Amino acid sequence: MVDFEPTSQQHQVKEFIHHFAESVVRPMSLEADRAHRTPDEFLLRLVAMQGGMTMGEVPAEVGGEEGGVGETPDARGKKQKNRFALIAAEEMAWGDASVLLNLPGPGLGGPPVQFMGTPEQRQRFLGLFKQPGLHYGAYGLTEPGAGSDVSAIRTRCRKEGHHWILNGRKCFITNGAKADWVVIFATQDPSQGRAGHRAFVVEKGTPGFSVGKIEEKMGLRASETAELVLEDVRVPEENLLGGEAHYQGKDGFMGAMKTFDSSRPMVGAMAVGIARAACDYARDFVKDHYPLARALPRYIQLGQQLAEMRRMVDAGRLMCWRAAWMADEGIPNAKEASMAKAYAAKMAMKVCADAVQILGAHGLERHQFVEKWYRDIKVYDIFEGTGQIQRIVISKRILKEPPSF
Amino acid sequence: MISFSLDEEQQIIQETVRKFAAEWVRPQLREWERAGTVSDEARRAFHELGLGLLEVPEALGGAGASAVTAALVQEELGFGDAGAAVALWSPHLVTAALVELGDEAQARRFFSRFAESSVRLGAVAYSERGTTPLEGFSTVAVKRGDGYSLSGTKAFVVNGGCADLTVVFAQIEPGRGWGGVGAWVVEAGMPGMRAGARHELLGLDAAHIAEVVFDGCLVPEENRLRGGPHGLPKGVQRYFARAALMTAARQVGLARAAYEFALGYTQERRAFGKPVAHFQAIAFTLAEMLMDVEAARWMVWRAAASQKLDEVALAATHANEAAWRVADQAVQLLGGAGYVQDYPVEKWLRDTKALALTAPTDQLSQLAVASAELGHALDGGWPSSTIQPMVT
Numbered sequence: 083m084v085d086f087e088p089t090s091q092q093h094q095v096k097e098f099i100h101h102f103a104e105s106v107v108r109p110m111s112l113e114a115d116r117a118h119r120t121p122d123e124f125l126l127r128l129v130a131m132q133g134g135m136t137m138g139e140v141p142a143e144v145g146g147e148e149g150g151v152g153e154t155p156d157a158r159g160k161k162q163k164n165r166f167a168l169i170a171a172e173e174m175a176w177g178d179a180s181v182l183l184n185l186p187g188p189g190l191g192g193p194p195v196q197f198m199g200t201p202e203q204r205q206r207f208l209g210l211f212k213q214p215g216l217h218y219g220a221y222g223l224t225e226p227g228a229g230s231d232v233s234a235i236r237t238r239c240r241k242e243g244h245h246w247i248l249n250g251r252k253c254f255i256t257n258g259a260k261a262d263w264v265v266i267f268a269t270q271d272p273s274q275g276r277a278g279h280r281a282f283v284v285e286k287g288t289p290g291f292s293v294g295k296i297e298e299k300m301g302l303r304a305s306e307t308a309e310l311v312l313e314d315v316r317v318p319e320e321n322l323l324g325g326e327a328h329y330q331g332k333d334g335f336m337g338a339m340k341t342f343d344s345s346r347p348m349v350g351a352m353a354v355g356i357a358r359a360a361c362d363y364a365r366d367f368v369k370d371h372y373p374l375a376r377a378l379p380r381y382i383q384l385g386q387q388l389a390e391m392r393r394m395v396d397a398g399r400l401m402c403w404r405a406a407w408m409a410d411e412g413i414p415n416a417k418e419a420s421m422a423k424a425y426a427a428k429m430a431m432k433v434c435a436d437a438v439q440i441l442g443a444h445g446l447e448r449h450q451f452v453e454k455w456y457r458d459i460k461v462y463d464i465f466e467g468t469g470q471i472q473r474i475v476i477s478k479r480i481l482k483e484p485p486s487f
Numbered sequence: 488m489i490s491f492s493l494d495e496e497q498q499i500i501q502e503t504v505r506k507f508a509a510e511w512v513r514p515q516l517r518e519w520e521r522a523g524t525v526s527d528e529a530r531r532a533f534h535e536l537g538l539g540l541l542e543v544p545e546a547l548g549g550a551g552a553s554a555v556t557a558a559l560v561q562e563e564l565g566f567g568d569a570g571a572a573v574a575l576w577s578p579h580l581v582t583a584a585l586v587e588l589g590d591e592a593q594a595r596r597f598f599s600r601f602a603e604s605s606v607r608l609g610a611v612a613y614s615e616r617g618t619t620p621l622e623g624f625s626t627v628a629v630k631r632g633d634g635y636s637l638s639g640t641k642a643f644v645v646n647g648g649c650a651d652l653t654v655v656f657a658q659i660e661p662g663r664g665w666g667g668v669g670a671w672v673v674e675a676g677m678p679g680m681r682a683g684a685r686h687e688l689l690g691l692d693a694a695h696i697a698e699v700v701f702d703g704c705l706v707p708e709e710n711r712l713r714g715g716p717h718g719l720p721k722g723v724q725r726y727f728a729r730a731a732l733m734t735a736a737r738q739v740g741l742a743r744a745a746y747e748f749a750l751g752y753t754q755e756r757r758a759f760g761k762p763v764a765h766f767q768a769i770a771f772t773l774a775e776m777l778m779d780v781e782a783a784r785w786m787v788w789r790a791a792a793s794q795k796l797d798e799v800a801l802a803a804t805h806a807n808e809a810a811w812r813v814a815d816q817a818v819q820l821l822g823g824a825g826y827v828q829d830y831p832v833e834k835w836l837r838d839t840k841a842l843a844l845t846a847p848t849d850q851l852s853q854l855a856v857a858s859a860e861l862g863h864a865l866d867g868g869w870p871s872s873t874i875q876p877m878v879t
Contacts, residue, residue: 084497084555085490086789092489165489365860385857385865386850392860393786393801400785401778407491425778470771477770480750480777 086400088169089162096169103177108451111178114304115454120184125216129186164344164406168351172399175355176362179458180304182352187211189257190345191219191265194281197340198324207263207283220261222252222284222310230471232267237312239268239280246282246322248315251294254465258308259293262286265323266312281323290315301457346419346466347405350426353462354399357430360437360455361391367441384440391433398426417479424472427463434459491785497556503536504563512567516831519693523685525574530606533575539601542729543582547594548602554729554791558736562784565740569838570693572737573845577646577694580730580879581609581672584654587726588670588712588719597652597672610650612641612699613879623664626701628657628671634708635659635671637701640683643878645845647697648682651675654712655701670712670719679704690834690841696878727847727875728799732791734846734876735799735806738839739784742810745817745835746776752830753820763820772820776813783809797859800852807843814839845878 088096114120155161174182188195188208195207211217228234237250248268258264263285270278284291294309365388372381405422408415437452438445445452463469493501511529519525533539542557543549564572578601585594601607615625626639637657641647653673660667673680683698714722750773753764763769783806790802814836818825825832843849858865 083490083492083494084788084792085488086792087488089488162488369861382854382857382865385861386853388860389801389853389856390804392856393805396789396798396801397782397786397805400789401782403489404491404781404785407489411492421774421778421781424774425782473771473774474767476774476777477764477767480773481754481764481770 086403088165092162092166092169095166096173099170099173100176103173107174107177107181111181111304111451112449112454114178114181116303118298118303119306120181120304122216125184125186129214129216160411162410164347164409165403167348168402168406171348171351172355172358175352176359178304179352179356180302183256183302183305186216186218188219189261190221191261191263191283193340193344194221194265194323195219195283198281198328199283200325203283203320203323210262216260218257218261220255220257220264222255222258222264222266224254225251226253230468233276233279234272235267235269235279236272237266237268239270239282239317241319242316244319245316246280246319248282248284248290248312248317250312252310252312253294254297255308255310256465257306258310259296259306264310266310277329280329282317283321283323284312284315284317285321288315288317300460301454302461303457342467343414343416343419344409346423346472347402347409347415349462349466350398350402350405350422353423353426353430353459354395354402356455356459356462357391357395357398357426357433360430360434360452360459361388361395363451363455364388364391364437364440367444387436387440391436394429394433398422398429401425417476420467420472420475423462423466424469424476427459427469430459430462491788493559497559500538500552500556501559501563504538504560505566507533507536508563508567512564512571513831516568516571516693516834517828519568519571519574520834521692523692524695525571525693527606529571530575534604534606539578540582540598542579543586543594543598547586547591548598549582554732554794555788558732558787558791561733561736562740562743562787565737565842566744567740568693569737569741569835569842570691572740573645573691573694573842576733577608577610577650579609580611580645581650581652581654583729584609584611584670584726585672585712586715587717587722587729588654588715589672590713590715593672593709593712600651607652608646608650610644610646610653610699611879612644612647612653612655613875614641614643614877615639616642623661623667624656624658626655626657627661628659628669628706630659631705635669635706635711637671637673637679637704637706639701641699641701642683643686643696643844644699645694645696645879647685647695647699648680649695649697653680653699655699657701665720668719670714670723671706672710672712673701673704673706674710677704677706688841690837690839691845723875724796728794728796730876730879731799731803731846731852732787734842735783735787735790735802738806738810738842738846739780739787741835741839741842742776742780742783742806742813745810745814745832746773746780748830748832749773749776749817749820752824756821756824769820772816776816779809779813797856800847800855803846804849804852804856807839807846807849810839811836811843841878845876847876851875 188211195204223232225235227236239246239248263283266282266284268280290313292311294311297307299307368384402422405415405418408418434456438456441450441452444450447453511532538560540549541552545551582601585597628635628637637655655671655673656668658667659669679702681700683700685697688696753769754762756763786802786805790798817832818836821830821832824830854865
């Protein structure tokens with residue numbers, strides 16, 4: 083049945099996280115942005131909280147929560163975990179998106195380990211997140227010369243006895259410096275294209291594996307974005323994700339891509355959360371600053387602007403929910419995941435810009451949140467596949483599929 | 488539970504209407520446009536699908552379908568032809584109004600006529616030239632004996648002057664604005680009602696949209712609609728919200744039609760040695776069009792599922808905007824071929840604008856949403872935030 087009402091459990095999660103985002107995250111958001119980091123004490127408190135908040139999924143088989151939110155299958159055997167994740171991501175991003183990216187957990191490194199890894203690898207690398215303390219995974223795909231065109235990566239790997247030797251550079255890696263391990267994509271031979279690609283879990287402290295510069299960014303400043311350098315890094319063969327058999331065909335690359343089917347709607351939901359925050363903030367500003375101006379045309383015009391912003395936010399959310407619902411139902415959703423992300427990012431950029439505009443000069447001030455969100459939101463049309471890459475994914479698929487919905 | 492899945496019955500209805508749109512509607516799109524009406528044959532065929540009283544509660548002899556199901560039907564009809572969608576749905580204009588505004592006895596009395604015949608038409612005479620509902624209607628009703636005498640001219644009425652039943656809004660207490668409005672069912676043949684001029688419009692030619700003139704038209708007391716279970720103001724609001732949703736669903740169908748047509752055309756049409764769809768400028772445009780179609784559909788589904796007024800208003804505006812953009816891009820992607828009448832896309836670009844006015848204007852919808860957003864009525868009108876359409 084067509085329904086857009088979250089379950090009561092989803093409502094509870096939403097309310098719980100919203101309360102947390104409003105009363106704990108938002109008050110520290112501007113300071114974290116200025117300091118370019120989220121305090122560890124704060125993150126430790128989060129981990130200690132009941133249930134624990136993590137970024138990225140820790141599957142039940144390695145000690146993740148059995149029967150946790152969204153993990154209980156319904157009568158048809160379908161789970162709701164993607165819908166739960168989206169609802170949670172929107173609320174957290176409403177509070178602060180970079181704090182959300184700082185939540186300990188496997189992050190984007192989770193899906194490749196889960197989809198490509200052997201049971202032993204899943205246990206070893208994902209089980210880590212049930213240990214006390216702050217633990218992070220990261221995802222190392224992008225290179226200075228390979229962004230959107232991920233098949234152009236030049237980080238090299240070659241087998242030497244029971245080890246692989248890795249050489250190259252990765253950039254723009256979220257939580258790259260503090261990660262306990264990073265999934266590094268490398269090539270045996272660039273002339274082999276995707277067939278030459280291999281994915282490794284490279285652990286922190288491996289000799290030759292070092293952190294380059296930490297980026298200073300336009301937005302999401304409290305989130306760490308690092309350059310990683312690999313110089314003759316010896317990675318044990320047990321760290322080749324999935325083992326050599328996995329790479330007959332183009333699975334290596336497809337594993338990298340599969341990450342995006344579940345992460346793109348999440349990224350879209352975060353953009354929705356930021357846009358909603360901006361929309362709410364602008365609304366409150368109008369209400370507070372025009373208490374006696376209700377009959378003024380300008381007030382009505384602002385009201386109409388707010389209505390349009392709200393509409394765009396809602397449409398963006400529905401696109402993301404659709405992609406998440408498909409994922410939960412086990413329906414292939416690569417096209418819809420891209421549509422959700424592309425649509426939400428573009429929408430959110432517009433909404434955040436409109437919010438700054440509504441506040442006027444106040445909107446430029448650093449202590450007004452919209453100034454920050456305007457900076458934060460831009461990257462949503464860039465990371466996890468630029469808007470252009472999403473449109474390539476979408477259009478390639480619609481030109482192949484029969485026209486229908 | 489958040490879900491986008493249609494149940495089995497909905498899938499069957501969707502498939503049925505999709506087939507009807509493909510077999511009956513699309514092939515005759517230009518013919519009906521020229522004729523200014525859909526054929527009686529098509530009306531009969533549509534009637535036989537049994538969708539005429541789809542949304543009418545089962546207790547009143549309808550199918551009792553949900554608004555989501557009705558929206559599916561409208562998307563498919565709109566995919567066939569927006570003008571035909573308006574024309575074929577015409578009995579429902581009145582049945583929906585009766586559900587919201589009439590009492591049970593009235594509903595039963597009038598519904599039976601539509602249930603038995605395929606070519607009966609309904610109309611709702613609401614808009615007028617020159618006045619806005621805020622100031623009250625210039626059409627007046629005066630108590631006369633056991634009934635009322637109606638005088639005035641209504642404009643932009645679908646099936647105006649040719650309907651079997653016409654619901655008419657008139658001022659019964661002038662000077663009281665919306666507080667003094669009443670509604671009546673005028674039956675064909677009642678003396679004093681006649682067809683006015685047919686409007687020549689930008690689009691939707693298959694629908695007969697005309698003025699209706701009342702000149703001392705006598706209507707019995709039992710034909711007065713008191714506003715149903717929710718009272719008149721609320722009933723009007725609910726009726727127009729339904730109408731707005733149906734229009735929005737048609738816009739989604741129209742947009743999907745334009746998108747799919749452009750998708751097919753750009754894969755056939757070659758330039759510089761390859762299909763034009765394989766140029767990124769074209770391919771990206773197609774991707775944008777699909778995103779617009781889908782986002783609009785989910786907005787419509789959400790509003791249909793919740794029936795919340797602000798969600799209906801959001802869906803109406805979103806669908807209007809998306810459909811216009813998609814139809815415009817479809818014409819653009821076809822280039823010169825998009826501008827000539829050999830292809831349907833030029834019609835869709837005209838129809839979408841006309842269709843938008845069978846919904847509340849986007850400005851009115853935005854006011855309704857803005858009022859909800861800011862916590863007080865911005866329009867100052869009555870009933871506050873009613874999103875009434877121009878063309879009814």
